[in-house]
Amino acid sequence: MLNLASMLEHTARHDPGREAVVQGSTRMTYAEVDATANRAANLLTDLGLARGDRVALSCPNRLEFPVLYYGILKAGGVVVPLNVMLRPREIAYHLADSGARFFFCHTAPDAPVAAAEVAEAVAAAPACERLFFITDDQAPSPVPDVASLSTALAAQGETFESVCPPETDTAVILYTSGTTGSPKGAELTHANMAFNALTCHRTIEARRDDVHLVVLPLFHSFGQTIQMNATFGLGGRMVLMPRFESGEVLRTLARESVTVFAGVPTMYWRLLEEPLDEPTRTAVAARLRMALSGGAALAVEIAHRFRTAFGVDIHEGYGLSETSPMVTFQSPGRAPKPGSVGGPVWGVEMRLIDASWADVPDGEPGELAVRGHNVMKGYHHRPEETAAVLRDGWFRTGDIARQDADGDYILIDRAKDLIIRGGYNIYPRELEEALLTHPGVSLAAVVGVPHPVHGEEVKAYVIPRHGARLAEADLRSWCKDTMAAYKYPRLFEFREELPMTASGKILKRELR
CATH class of the missing domain: 3.40.50.12780 (ANL, N-terminal domain)
Structure with missing residues (x-):
């Protein structure tokens, strides 16, 4: 009970x-x-x-x-x-x-x-x-x-x-x-949610005197479990913000002496783009002891810039609504490994599988499957769709990953975001990571668009950095020199913003 x-x-x-x-x-x-x-x-x-x-x-x-x-x-x-x-x-x-x-x-x-x-x-x-x-x-x-x-x-x-x-x-x-x-x-x-909250205590080494700034929407699983339920169960304090406004977030981090901040990658990007006075930056860095990221893959460049600005590593995890949500996490006891989401948390098992649920060969990418106390009962009143993703306690996530030599998982992309151009598999996240290293690029999202010959063509939506002058021909040439010939973007669109969900995930379906 x-x-x-x-x-x-x-x-x-x-x-x-x-x-x-x-x-x-x-x-x-x-x-x-x-x-x-x-x-x-x-x-x-x-x-x-x-x-x-x-x-x-x-x-x-x-x-x-x-x-x-x-x-x-x-x-x-x-x-x-x-x-x-x-x-x-x-x-x-x-x-x-x-x-x-x-x-x-x-x-x-x-x-x-x-x-x-x-x-x-x-x-x-x-x-x-x-x-x-x-x-x-x-x-x-x-x-x-x-x-x-x-x-x-x-x-x-x-x-x-x-x-x-x-x-x-x-x-x-x-x-x-x-x-x-x-x-x-x-x-x-109740067991799914309670165990996941308690596992969060253990995994992130939470403290009773932690102060969490909660800008992730509480209707979303990330904020609900990893911040609200976990914090209330331990006796910490939550500072609620109804909406994410980067300037006010930075001021609140300083004013409330926040020790733990959790966000999706685009929130960290916005914080880094916000002009910041030195007293506020110093106050934030003095108290903030942990930054957590989830909901989407965190670009290595953003993690590096945040560490430089605030002296705090961003620890990345992975989860889904169907898994309560926490599945993996980078242990705070280890230095973050850029691009990795760590290994499974306590009580959770993971496999990499193919379309027929068979394990893929070692070192090969595959779809992540999860089993443990965190996996949902099923989809409400949808037995057929539940049966398609649940088998013998295993839940297939739709996310493609590989496992490195240390046993940590590297997210490659969502299966539905995979681009197939002329028979070649192209993972958008890899291209987005590369684009963020360009000095004139602030944020990028890559999608596949229909093409009469290749099936799909690679298109990049780009937000330029403040004051940067980006020409499409120059950026295409840079990509051609940086990426393999079959995968670099041929199409570009410059924008001031990208469509996002309420929790800050980029809506690639709208871009497609």
């Missing part, structure tokens, strides 16, 4: 006055977070929530996210975190697909979707019985007949005896990005 909410409850019981979470000028202790989560659990129980009922939550990095997340779990519900950037049609899809009975949704005048549109999306999802709006500064609900969260919680008590389900019960349904079709909900159990 296990409830993921114990990550909060244990610390609240043993150290209730300890500061748990900060958002702007507002600070809450573990006792206050736990008491407010109990109010949410009482609200859901009064509404008739049964064990296993799904409850959707759309909220940026605000105090309400952990309060509602743990409140839903305490009541025996399943949390369905939704991307805050979803449009009304997408909201309706996720509510209907998950079968969520209740929906907590943040709304504000500048929200991506108007409150009235959210209400219409809920009306289109037959299973969803009630909508509650999370409003700024406890403002009233903007839609008649829809309660605000603050009003709903005010009438509830601050004590609650949490439901203790079997550890194999689903705790969270995380939706994939839908890059290869409609988004699928990965069902993660």
Whole structure:
């Protein structure tokens, strides 16, 4: 019997006055977070929530996210975190697909979707019985007949005896990005999520006095497990930022004496592009002891530049929504190995396989397969798609990697991003790494585009560095001298920005 909410409850019981979470000028202790989560659990129980009922939550990095997340779990519900950037049609899809009975949704005048549109999306999802709006500064609900969260919680008590389900019960349904079709909900159990959070403590050598700056969206598995659940379980402090703004991130790192920062590679790139005064840089470097990267492959050049700027190595890991998410990590006890994501964390096994699930020969690239306490139960209500990726406990990830002589894994690329030009396999990440060494290139993304003769042609989207003068012919010539003839980009497009997800991953499907 296990409830993921114990990550909060244990610390609240043993150290209730300890500061748990900060958002702007507002600070809450573990006792206050736990008491407010109990109010949410009482609200859901009064509404008739049964064990296993799904409850959707759309909220940026605000105090309400952990309060509602743990409140839903305490009541025996399943949390369905939704991307805050979803449009009304997408909201309706996720509510209907998950079968969520209740929906907590943040709304504000500048929200991506108007409150009235959210209400219409809920009306289109037959299973969803009630909508509650999370409003700024406890403002009233903007839609008649829809309660605000603050009003709903005010009438509830601050004590609650949490439901203790079997550890194999689903705790969270995380939706994939839908890059290869409609988004699928990965069902993660209480054991999946709790073990992954506890494994994170061990793997990154977390400390009780750590201060985490949380700019990764909490609706995403990286921020949810490796920062929120892991930090609450150990008793650390989280500083929440609702959106990533590089200048404000740097100022907050200094002001709050942050010791741990986690981000995706494009966040580190933006931090390095931000003009920085020496007092702020010195203050950040004095306290920051660990930087974590995941979500996509980290370019070696970015890791080197960050080390030079702040004196801190970026330790890279690898994971997916379907694996709770942590699979591998570069041990803090070893110097980071550029390009490597390390080896499997405690309790996890890995293999490199081919299309028929057979192991590939030593030294050859293959698709990563994972087995362990972190692997999901399956995709919600999708038995055929679950069977395609799960076999005998092994989950095939869709990521191509190779293993080096030390047993560490080197990510090569996503299988779906592979470019086949004239019969040759080309891995975009290799070309992106090379492009970032050009003095005029700030960021690059490489994709394959249709070609009548070669099948696909290699195209590079490039953001130039500030003040750099890049000519397409010159960059093509440089690539021709730097890369093999069959693989260098023939096509270029210069841009001021690239399309990205809410968590900062480059959306290559849009570039294609």
